[in-house]
Amino acid sequence: MATVTVKAGPESRPDAPTRRKPDWIRVKAPTRPVYFETKRLLREKRLTTVCEEAACPNVGECWSKRHATVMILGDTCTRACAFCNVKTGAPQPVDADEPRHLADVVETMELEHVVITSVDRDDLEDGGAFQFVRCIEAIRARRPRTTIEILTPDFLRKPLSAVDAIVAAAPDVYNHNLETVPRLYRTVRPGARYYHSLKLLDHVKTRDPAMFTKSGMMVGLGEEKREVLQVMDDLRSAAVDFLTIGQYLQPSVRHHKVERYVAPAEFDGYAKSARAKGFLMVSASPLTRSSYHAGEDFQQLRAARAAQLEAAAN
Numbered sequence: 001m002a003t004v005t006v007k008a009g010p011e012s013r014p015d016a017p018t019r020r021k022p023d024w025i026r027v028k029a030p031t032r033p034v035y036f037e038t039k040r041l042l043r044e045k046r047l048t049t050v051c052e053e054a055a056c057p058n059v060g061e062c063w064s065k066r067h068a069t070v071m072i073l074g075d076t077c078t079r080a081c082a083f084c085n086v087k088t089g090a091p092q093p094v095d096a097d098e099p100r101h102l103a104d105v106v107e108t109m110e111l112e113h114v115v116i117t118s119v120d121r122d123d124l125e126d127g128g129a130f131q132f133v134r135c136i137e138a139i140r141a142r143r144p145r146t147t148i149e150i151l152t153p154d155f156l157r158k159p160l161s162a163v164d165a166i167v168a169a170a171p172d173v174y175n176h177n178l179e180t181v182p183r184l185y186r187t188v189r190p191g192a193r194y195y196h197s198l199k200l201l202d203h204v205k206t207r208d209p210a211m212f213t214k215s216g217m218m219v220g221l222g223e224e225k226r227e228v229l230q231v232m233d234d235l236r237s238a239a240v241d242f243l244t245i246g247q248y249l250q251p252s253v254r255h256h257k258v259e260r261y262v263a264p265a266e267f268d269g270y271a272k273s274a275r276a277k278g279f280l281m282v283s284a285s286p287l288t289r290s291s292y293h294a295g296e297d298f299q300q301l302r303a304a305r306a307a308q309l310e311a312a313a314n
């Protein structure tokens with residue numbers, strides 16, 4: 001294991017006032033039986049989800065459609081981003097059974113599309129990359145028709161060969177979120193580096209130009225519109241295909257405060273700008289999260305590329 005200093009978590013931060021949510025953010029409590037079935041199966045297989053760990057507002061809707069984002073490599077992160085609800089501390093050993101359990105869930109739930117993410121594992125030599133590879137391989141062996149989307153950490157200070165191993169395992173979508181504009185990294189994402197994250201996305205696309213790449217950001221953290229538009233340009237310079245933009249929600253008083261609730265019409269404006277800048281797909285709305293509607297979006301992404309290739313051929 002690599003030596004790593006675990007960052008202080010949210011308990012060390014001063015309280016930040018919370019802001020009342022506007023009507024367009026409110027979500028209904030889950031009631032459908034399939035939601036509870038999904039929950040039971042995930043518990044039975046001892047799988048962690050970012051849906052719960054990040055206190056995602058869409059959990060009722062997603063789990064009721066049998067869509068969940070599995071978080072591998074434990075439930076404890078070695079970073080302490082100011083926006084994130086996942087706990088920080090000394091992480092657990094890597095679970096060798098995790099890929100098999102994940103494949104069990106994919107098979108039992110007959111998932112057509114699965115999203116896999118992880119905590120940051122700065123303590124591991126490969127940053128956890130090979131567990132992603134093992135999970136991809138386990139799912140492919142069990143249910144080859146399931147398409148696989150991964151949402152990875154930044155692998156900062158890890159060998160590039162770790163990222164290359166994931167690309168070689170050929171997930172259908174490689175996602176890495178920039179989260180916010182570069183000016184806010186020091187307060188929002190202090191353990192990360194904006195240009196490193198951008199370079200990661202560029203590297204993936206260079207290694208495999210056919211692989212779909214995706215990135216996301218949150219708004220409402222104090223960014224300005226011109227900075228969001230600059231992030232879009234940066235992502236296009238890395239040939240990223242798909243952009244998601246959603247409203248930041250404050251998980252607790254110990255997390256970064258919501259500076260502003262961005263109105264739905266402003267999200268429409270961002271989506272329009274992003275399309276004009278050449279993204280194949282854009283999802284921008286208050287409740288958009290990088291894995292929200294991921295299965296349907298993947299179908300649209302594929303169709304958009306096919307249409308683009310056909311138009312280029314004519």
Ligand code: SF4
Pocket residue numbers: 050051052056057058059060062063067068069289290291292293
């Ligand atoms: S949007 Fe993503 S993280 Fe949120 S509940 Fe749906 S699958 Fe889970």
